[in-house]
Amino acid sequence: MLNRLKYLMQPNSVSRPHDQTVIELLREDPSFADEYLTAALDEADEPGGREALLSALRHIVEAQGMAVIAERAGIKSESLYRALSPKGNPTIKTLLAVIGAAGLKLSVHRQAEVH
Numbered sequence: 001m002l003n004r005l006k007y008l009m010q011p012n013s014v015s016r017p018h019d020q021t022v023i024e025l026l027r028e029d030p031s032f033a034d035e036y037l038t039a040a041l042d043e044a045d046e047p048g049g050r051e052a053l054l055s056a057l058r059h060i061v062e063a064q065g066m067a068v069i070a071e072r073a074g075i076k077s078e079s080l081y082r083a084l085s086p087k088g089n090p091t092i093k094t095l096l097a098v099i100g101a102a103g104l105k106l107s108v109h110r111q112a113e114v115h
Contacts, residue, residue: 019059026063033060033104051086057095058084060102072101 026033040056043049061069061084070077075097083090083098090098099106 019055019062022059023063026060030063030103033063033102036060037099037104054084054086054088054090057098057102060104061098064102069098069101073097 022036026036037056037060040049040053044053061080066080067077070080073080073094075083075094079094080098082088083094096106
């Protein structure tokens with residue numbers, strides 16, 4: 001599935017904006033959210049990784065409907081938009097509520113090597 005996303009993201013392959021392409025892919029294949037968010041989490045400590053993680057979560061939420069996820073998470077829509085904005089800084093409570101409301105679960109695994 002990640003190869004499909006890479007193909008769709010090639011400059012000449014589509015005329016839609018990046019965000020809309022990803023959101024449409026997530027709507028077509030909701031299970032892609034698992035891989036997409038996992039990849040974003042794996043790279044969260046890299047430069048730009050925090051912003052990419054928020055962007056991935058925002059794409060997943062937008063694919064399912066921002067108002068729907070906000071209601072399921074018990075968060076006002078405006079607060080959710082703000083938390084998932086590029087300059088957002090969601091609390092762990094908000095992050096877990098949103099992930100759960102999207103039908104996902106955060107898990108932890110040991111790194112191959114500790115740095």
